């Protein structure tokens with residue numbers, strides 16, 4: 001225990017209280033507006049669907065608060081409670097090299113973190129999603145997914161961690177610059193490999209069949225001057241009733257992916273508008289901007305860690321008596337979110353700005369009225385609330401609240417005649 005412990009505890013209480021307070025506000029606000037569909041949606045959404053969205057939002061909020069309380073207790077247990085210290089002592093007992101001891105201890109902590117999250121995931125999937133008719137996953141599928149995720153995380157994460165630990169050991173005080181270069185190259189490589197190597201481990205991707213929808217989409221792509229490595233339908237319905245569409249990949253390895261659930265629920269012109277929105281993200285360089293922003297953030301973070309790593313108070317203040325590179329990386333990764341709750345609303349603000357730009361692009365290159373009707377269907381089918389708390393949504397929402405987003409599209413509609 002030292003001054004840093006006190007600062008850490010203070011930051012932890014502040015960031016947890018902010019999250020809890022916002023989540024309570026959201027639930028209260030949604031509850032207050034549960035009895036009536038907002039005017040803008042009166043003739044589009046039924047009261048029944050509106051109330052389902054309200055109940056779903058409130059149930060998820062409750063689970064979210066319990067989950068973050070579990071996360072808080074777990075973080076305290078592994079830091080000040082001695083969990084990380086214990087993991088390192090345990091692995092030291094095997095008298096392996098410093099690197100293997102570090103890797104073993106980090107893998108142990110990751111394993112426990114995964115286990116602690118399991119009850120929340122089970123409850124989310126088999127109680128909440130089930131209750132609202134979204135869950136399509138079987139227990140077998142669920143277990144397979146969890147094991148696959150953990151296996152991938154260890155299989156990909158541990159070699160990268162080993163490389164970074166090696167750099168930290170052999171390069172000297174500027175190790176963090178090298179570690180940054182490794183992380184950036186690695187994340188670019190992963191984005192490039194994701195559509196063809198990682199995603200197919202979890203889902204089946206079928207090229208879209210020839211027909212009017214495909215023609216319409218190819219027409220849109222040609223109009224916007226966009227090249228991709230194909231249009232695919234993903235079997236999202238094997239796990240959940242939620243629908244979505246997205247782009248993945250980098251450079252010439254880009255793919256357009258529609259969830260089968262989305263294709264089944266939207267009309268062709270609505271799908272075209274939704275895709276035009278996604279194209280807008282590429283055309284407005286949002287992906288590159290986000291990549292640059294996150295690269296700068298990770299450079300700053302690593303520079304801070306480069307400074308912290310030879311401060312004994314950083315380790316002792318967080319319950320670890322013996323300084324090591326692996327412990328420093330682990331502590332920093334676990335603890336830095338506690339000190340940066342203000343990053344969330346800043347990044348959400350820019351994401352919402354990008355959403356408006358992508359909507360403008362969609363309105364210019366497809367039909368704005370179909371974008372609106374498609375969005376309303378998506379809100380309804382995903383049971384997303386139409387009445388979020390303004391402060392909660394400003395803090396957390398990566399998309400503008402439904403009413404604001406649709407009002408914005410309506411101005412485009414009026415402008416385009």
Ligand SMILES: [Zn+2]
Nearest residue numbers: 277281355358
């Ligand atoms: Zn978007």
